[in-house]
Amino acid sequence: MPFDHLLRELDERKQKALAMGGPEKIAQRKAQGVLNARERIDRLFDAGTFLESGLFAVSNRPEDKQRTPADGKVAGFGRIDGREAAAIANDFTVKGASSASINIKKLKHIKTVAKKRGIPIVFLGESSGARMPDVMGAGSIGSKDDPVEYQRTRESPWAGAVLGYCYGSSAWYASMSDFCVMRRGAVMAVSSPRLISMAIGKEVDGEELGGWRVHSEVSGLIDQVVDTDEQAIDAVKQFLSYLPSNNTEPPPERAVPEGSGKDIGSIPDLLPASTNQVYDVRKIIPLIVDRDSMFEMKARYGRAIVTALARLDGKSVGIIANNPLHRGGAIGADECQKVQSFFVLCDSFNVPIVMFVDQPGFLIGMEGERRGVTGKVMNWLNAMTLVTVPKISIVMRKSYGLAVSNMGAGGNADEVACWLTAEVSFMKPDFGARVVFGVDPEKDPEAYKEAVAKMSKGSSPYDMAAIYTAQDVIDPRDTRDWLIRMLEVHRMRSSGGVGEHLMRTWPTSY
DSSP: OOHHHHHHHHHHHHHHHHTTTOHHHHHHHHHHTOOOHHHHHHHHSOTTOOEESOTTOOOSSGGGGGGOGGGGEEEEEEEETTEEEEEEEEOTTTGGGOBOHHHHHHHHHHHHHHHHHTOOEEEEEEEOOBOTTTTOSTTTGGGOOOTTTTOOOOSSOEEEEEEEEEETHHHHHHHHSSEEEEETTOEEESSOHHHHHHHHTSOOOHHHHHOHHIIIIISOOOSEEESSHHHHHHHHHHHHHTSOSSTTSOOOOOOOOTTTTTTGGGHHHHSOSSTTSOOOGGGTHHHHSSTTOOEEESTTSSTTEEEEEEEETTEEEEEEEEOTTTGGGOBOHHHHHHHHHHHHHHHHTTOOEEEEEEEOOBOOSHHHHHTTHHHHHHHHHHHHHHOOSOEEEEEEEEEESTHHHHTTTTTTSSEEEEETTOEEESSOHHHHHHHHHOOOTTTOHHHHHHHHHHHHTTOSHHHHHHTTSSSEEEOGGGHHHHHHHHHHHTOOTTTTTOOOOTTTTSOSOO
């Protein structure tokens, strides 16, 4: 056969595969204002770096071979900000990006390469679930023999994006990812609302089943919510910029933006003197870290605690901060799970942790007990013992009860410093006056005042420093410089900036 003919055949096959589900379906997506799978890939990777794997793959069912270009999943390798990465983008224009035997082989190959070669993997999710009738019967679904298909040992970071209807495998991989962003209007669930409606005999709304509010505020599976595909992909790229390509490397460093820390002098003006007054800790953290480097995760979930990636002196850090703006900073079940998940992320990818403390203790009451908050508190403390990256804790204002230990004291952090405004005790002094001394402030205000004074003794930052539970007492305005210097002291030199990764198999979602 002439070589020119072979070249023409190659080009024809390539053009057919690149056409995805055809011009009509692609036009429909454009009219809806959403990107198709290949446009998403182009947005993710540096221009001209994408190397596709499986362009000529098609369904193994004879009747579908001619109408399943790339078998509904666009996969391959490219560079993100100059660093190698892998990606799988579900192509909804081809059989709803449903999972079948050939495209699952693609998925497994990409995962294997990413794991062996130490590169991040991105899942751009949108799928109708398993392909019918391909998976029907014991000969298909019952013949699977891959016990580690859904195993996570965190050799390299995973990032996911929920960009449409995500059922089946696209939901599985989004939920297993270290970071997951969701576009408003998308839905993530085990099965489609239609199938669930048939199963339970009641109409189910997709948004109520698995919309962005459900997963960002209730389940906690989604880290960020955005309005467009472009914003979602940009969030994935920003997330990866804080992490190493794999767990054998320290995180990458960036140049320190001009003006970083220049407004730190305003902290005393933002921090109320009274512990009864609330404030938003998210206004204080940006004054300390490198300018514009704060990248918050799970902002709508467990809101009494802030978790965020950021940079100090160009180096990645993980921030855990109580936020009195919500419930006075009282720690509940959601906050416990949020922090554990963040511990896993930071320890798995060698990111030091900085804790900012201002908490009244754990949330008490019926809801917390029914959700097993006591067990979650213990899980948090257990997780802290497994964290091998540096942990630095700063007590900003109040810190009460066992949560004093959860937030780094009691030997749970490598260094503890107190701001001049810190107060550490078993409980809030006015509560203690009533509990310990049984004084009613309305019946005997003088006795109550004396009891509060007694309960306040021994709780100053200097009392913490005197017993060397805190290693330093600092002016809040010196925090940035103190942290940069202390993180330099605690740099993991002997291991090349790499931790032990004792939490590498801890569940991503629980």
